[in-house]
Each structure stands twice: as structure tokens, then as C-alpha cells.
Amino acid sequence: MTIRFNDETFRDDYTFYNSPEAIQRFPFPFDRDDYMYSVNIEPHKTGPKGTPFDVAFDVDEHYVSEMRDRAITLEQDPKRCQSLPHMELAGWDLLELIMTSKVADYPDLFELHRDGNSWRWINKPMGIDDSFTFLDASTLPYGPMEYITRQAQGDFALLDQRDDNLWMDAGMITSQADWSLDFDIGMNFFEWHAPVPKAHEMKIFQRALKFLMNVQQGAQSRRLNWTMTVNPRLDTSPENYHLWGPEKRTVTPENVGQKQYLRVELQTFWRLPRSNALAFPIRCYLANLQDLSSVPKWGRRLHRVIRDLPDELADYKGFAVNRAMIIDYLAQFDDGGETSPGI
Ligand code: HEM
Numbered sequence: 001m002t003i004r005f006n007d008e009t010f011r012d013d014y015t016f017y018n019s020p021e022a023i024q025r026f027p028f029p030f031d032r033d034d035y036m037y038s039v040n041i042e043p044h045k046t047g048p049k050g051t052p053f054d055v056a057f058d059v060d061e062h063y064v065s066e067m068r069d070r071a072i073t074l075e076q077d078p079k080r081c082q083s084l085p086h087m088e089l090a091g092w093d094l095l096e097l098i099m100t101s102k103v104a105d106y107p108d109l110f111e112l113h114r115d116g117n118s119w120r121w122i123n124k125p126m127g128i129d130d131s132f133t134f135l136d137a138s139t140l141p142y143g144p145m146e147y148i149t150r151q152a153q154g155d156f157a158l159l160d161q162r163d164d165n166l167w168m169d170a171g172m173i174t175s176q177a178d179w180s181l182d183f184d185i186g187m188n189f190f191e192w193h194a195p196v197p198k199a200h201e202m203k204i205f206q207r208a209l210k211f212l213m214n215v216q217q218g219a220q221s222r223r224l225n226w227t228m229t230v231n232p233r234l235d236t237s238p239e240n241y242h243l244w245g246p247e248k249r250t251v252t253p254e255n256v257g258q259k260q261y262l263r264v265e266l267q268t269f270w271r272l273p274r275s276n277a278l279a280f281p282i283r284c285y286l287a288n289l290q291d292l293s294s295v296p297k298w299g300r301r302l303h304r305v306i307r308d309l310p311d312e313l314a315d316y317k318g319f320a321v322n323r324a325m326i327i328d329y330l331a332q333f334d335d336g337g338e339t340s341p342g343i
Contacts, residue, residue, distance in 0.1 A: 002108070005064040005125060011072070011243075016232035016286065022061055023291045027052050029224040029264050031342050033304040035313075037199045039207050044222035044268050052266055053222070056101035057152055058283060059109065064125050066153050066175075066234065073174040073235050074150075079182045080237070081146050083158070083170035090158045090170060091145030092135055093272035094279050098148045123151055145170055154266075154283030157181075159212075161276060165189055166212060175234035175284045177227045177263060178318060183238070197312040212278060217271045225265040228319040228326075232261055232286045251322045256329045257290035260322065262302070289329060299333025306330065 008016045018026070045056055052058040073080055083091060099121060102110040111122040117134040128151065132139040140147045149156045149172035158170035165188040173181035184192040189209045199205060215221060229236055230247045251259050263286055270279040293299030306314075307327050314320045 003059065003061055003063070003125075006061045008062070008065045010065070010069045010232055010234040014231050014233070016062070016065075018287055018291055019061060023287060023294060025051055025060075026287050026292070027224060027264050027266055027285055028292070028295075028298050028343050029226045030301050030305050033301055033339055034308050035305045036310070037196075037202065037204055037313075039204055039211065040223045041208070041211055041221050041269075042223070044220040052283070052285070055105040056220075056268075057098055057105070057154075057281065058266070059102070059106055059125075059153065063153055067126060067151060069234050070150060070172075070174045077239060080174045081149070081172045082181060082185050083143055083145050084186065087145070087158055087160065087170035087275075087277065088137065088143065090160070090272055090275035090277035090279075091143055091148075093275050093277065094156065094158060095144040095148040096134070097270060097272065097279065098152050102152075126151060145172060152281075154281050157280040157282070158272075159189075159278040159280060161213060161278060164213070166209065166278060168192055174237075176237055176282075177229070177265070177284075178236050178238060178241075180238045195316070197316050198310070212269055215269050215271045215278060217273055220268055220270045222266060222268040225267060227263050227265075227317040228322075229261045229263045229286065230259055230322070232288070234284060234286075248318075248321055251325060253325055253328065256322070256325050257293070258288055260319075260326055260329075261286045261288050262292060289326065293330065293333045296333065297339055299330060300335065300337070301339050303327065303330035303334040304339075 006017065010016055045054065047054045099110070099112045103112045109124050113120040118131070119134050120129070120131045122129045137143055142150065145156070145158065155173045155175050156171060157168055157173070159166040160169045167186065167188050168184050169186065171181045171185070190205060193199070193205050230251055231244070233244050236244050263284060266283040266285065268281050272279055292302060306323065311320070314323050319326065
């Protein structure tokens with residue numbers, strides 16, 4: 001598989017773009033014409049070929065530029081990456097999982113040579129060739145979680161499992177939909193989900209936690225979540241709200257198709273072998289309304305989902321201010337015809 005990596009930005013001049021292939025493989029999240037929260041969890045790494053669902057950790061045309069964007073965010077605010085002292089072993093587990101998965105899924109891009117605990121890691125797209133001792137953090141330039149997640153697209157939370165709960169005790173969070181690792185670090189599953197509307201009454205979090213606590217090694221699963229973002233910005237954090245919040249007011253009926261992005265999170269769940277921690281990668285995919293609507297069934301369906309979404313969800317997801325404009329724009333792609341179930 002050959003991937004041509006885009007040279008693009010996710011801030012300032014926003015030169016991000018999706019190639020026609022990236023649009024075709026976009027993980028469109030709606031399998032029906034309406035949307036409500038649910039425990040939408042299914043097995044991961046099950047194809048179809050070429051989609052983000054076919055590999056453990058998807059690498060796409062945005063890889064190199066996304067990693068550059070992460071480095072900028074970390075330089076400005078190192079607290080986007082934190083690991084409580086008892087999570088170092090989970091960091092090594094994650095490093096091993098990501099390295100071995102990338103080598104298996106992309107042998108032309110990554111190499112891992114192991115001789116006992118002496119490891120050599122080659123990341124060709126990023127020009128990295130490092131030798132280190134597995135489980136000895138002094139041999140890496142960063143802690144193990146930070147080292148590997150500076151080379152893997154998407155955010156990563158590492159959850160410690162104890163007292164019948166999951167605790168957000170480590171993470172690399174630089175492309176989050178308006179939540180803060182620095183605020184959530186050390187919280188449990190119910191505490192960090194407290195701001196979400198409706199889902200608590202629907203008992204979604206009780207059921208989801210029960211499922212997650214029982215995820216077994218080698219039986220990883222996934223779910224999709226979505227929201228909306230103005231401009232292709234990865235770092236929409238509360239810390240930086242003053243930078244991206246005002247951009248919501250720059251949307252007009254003329255530019256809404258280009259400026260308004262659907263932001264889809266492919267979330268996966270992995271049990272880690274030594275630490276028994278749960279890894280929770282959150283991979284963000286961005287596509288604007290214009291590109292999405294080039295697939296007729298997506299334009300039609302997105303119109304109906306956004307039009308009929310409960311107000312609390314549009315408020316929480318932060319696009320209530322532009323919702324009418326989005327619906328007006330998408331209406332042109334909705335011929336009123338039937339849509340079949342499924343993506
Ligand atoms: C939102 C973390 C698993 C459902 C969130 C938020 C965080 C988060 C930080 C943002 C809350 C805020 O507004 O501050 C996690 C972590 C998980 C996990 C670390 C894994 C351990 C799940 C699962 C479900 C779920 C399994 C399943 C049903 C939701 C929903 C939202 C949410 C519905 C609101 C999203 C939106 O409307 O955009 N999660 N979550 N989460 N989470 Fe989770």
C-alpha cells in the first residue's frame with residue numbers, strides 16, 4: 001500500500017484537504033436518518049478492506065501533518081500529555097501494541113527489530129530510526145506513551161481499572177472535541193462523562209462501563225462518535241477556546257459548505273497485557289459539508305440527522321449557533337427520497 005502524505009495545516013491558514021480517496025473512505029457515522037446516543041459498540045478490525053475499520057491504527061494521508069500539529073500543540077502546552085506515575089507500565093503496553101500493529105498493517109512504512117529487550121524502531125514517514133531498551137524509559141527521549149503517541153494519529157487515553165471503575169490516569173490529548181485532559185486527569189468514568197446530556201438518564205454509561213470492564217486481550221472493539229467543527233482544526237480544546245470559539249461566527253450561507261466540518265471519532269477499546277489497563281484511542285476524521293455531499297446518500301442523510309437532532313445535543317456539540325445555516329445548505333442534497341438502512 002502506498003500512501004501519499006499531504007503537506008497541510010490544521011490551524012492559521014488551514015490548508016488541510018481530503019483527496020477523493022479520503023472522502024470515499026471517510027467513516028460516515030450514520031446508518032439511519034436520525035441520531036440518538038446509544039451503546040453502539042462492535043468488534044474492531046473487521047474490514048472492509050481499505051476502510052479505517054480494517055486495520056488496528058489507521059494511517060492515512062494526513063499522518064505526517066497531524067503529527068506536526070501535535071508537536072506544535074505540545075510545545076505550546078505540555079499538559080496535553082500527562083501520565084500519573086503508576087501508568088508507566090501501561091505506556092509500555094501501548095507502545096508495544098502500536099508498534100507491532102503498525103508493522104503488521106503497514107510493513108512498507110514501519111519496521112520493528114527485537115532482540116530480547118533491545119528494540120529498534122523505524123518509522124519511515126517521519127524519518128525516525130531509534131534503538132532503545134524495552135521497559136527502560138531512560139533509553140527513550142520521552143516516556144513510552146508520549147514517545148509512541150507522538151507517532152500515532154488520534155488521541156489516546158489510558159484508563160486504570162480498579163474499584164469497579166475506570167480512571168483516566170494518563171493520556172495524549174491534542175485533538176479533542178472541547179474537553180480537557182488536564183481537567184479530567186484522575187477522574188472516573190461517570191465523573192468525566194458528567195457534562196453529556198440525556199445519556200445518563202438513558203443508563204448508557206452504566207451499560208458501557210460494564211462492557212468496557214470486561215474487554216479481553218485480543219478482543220478489541222470500537223464505536224463511532226461525531227460532532228461538528230468550524231474549520232479543519234484538530235486542537236479544539238477548552239484551553240484554546242479563545243482561538244477557535246470566535247471562528248464559529250465566521251460562517252456564512254456562502255461559505256458554510258467549505259468551512260463547516262463533520263468531525264467523526266473512531267474510538268477503539270483495547271485491554272493491555274501487563275498493566276490490565278484499557279487503552280482508548282480516539283481517532284479524529286474531518287470532512288467538510290461540501291465534500292461529504294459529493295456522496296449523494298450522505299448529503300441526504302446528514303440533512304435529516306441535523307434537522308431532527310434534539311436541541312440539547314446540538315447545544316452540547318457546539319453547533320447550535322450555525323445549525324439553521326447548515327440545514328439550509330444541506331437541504332439542496334435532500335430530494336425527499338427513501339434512504340436504505342446502513343451506511
Ligand atoms: C463524551 C471519554 C467511552 C459515550 C465523552 C467525553 C469524554 C469521554 C472525555 C467528553 C465529555 C465532556 O463534555 O467533557 C471517554 C473515555 C472512554 C469513553 C475515556 C473509554 C474509557 C465511552 C463509551 C460510550 C461513551 C463506551 C458509549 C456509549 C459518550 C457520549 C459522549 C461522550 C455519548 C458525548 C459525545 C458527544 O455528543 O459528542 N467521552 N468515553 N463514551 N462519551 Fe465517552
